[in-house]
């Protein structure tokens with residue numbers, strides 16, 4: 001059982017913040033994420049993939065632009081917000097954070113939403129985190 005399993009977690013995304021989009025790392029997509037992002041941008045799936053996605057045997061991830069972490073990050077926030085990839089939508093409810101008190105606290109260093117808002121029952125937080133395992137099985141196997 002995770003160390004903070006009995007406490008629940010507080011999180012409320014803060015308006016105007018885009019810190020998690022600036023963290024060094026890759027944004028992985030599911031096939032459904034790819035379809036939804038392509039549809040949202042009015043592109044075909046093939047055209048969107050060709051322009052924005054890097055595909056390997058097990059993973060799909062967004063290509064990175066030269067000077068930022070993500071093509072879709074604008075001053076106004078995520079330009080594909082309604083169709084953003086699963087890992088963006090579920091952050092910070094990722095298994096490696098929800099199940100590890102130290103990592104959760106460390107993440108609060110760049111996510112000002114952690115520790116704010118209503119108390120979220122740990123069961124609900126872990127169910128959210130399961131969404132990550134379902135979306136990216138190769139990453140969590």
Ligand code: SF4
Nearest residue numbers: 021070072073078088
């Ligand atoms: S897709 Fe949107 S939410 Fe995800 S990292 Fe890029 S700008 Fe941020």
Ligand code: SF4
Nearest residue numbers: 013014017020111113
């Ligand atoms: S860093 Fe946290 S508060 Fe800021 S946009 Fe991301 S999830 Fe929301």
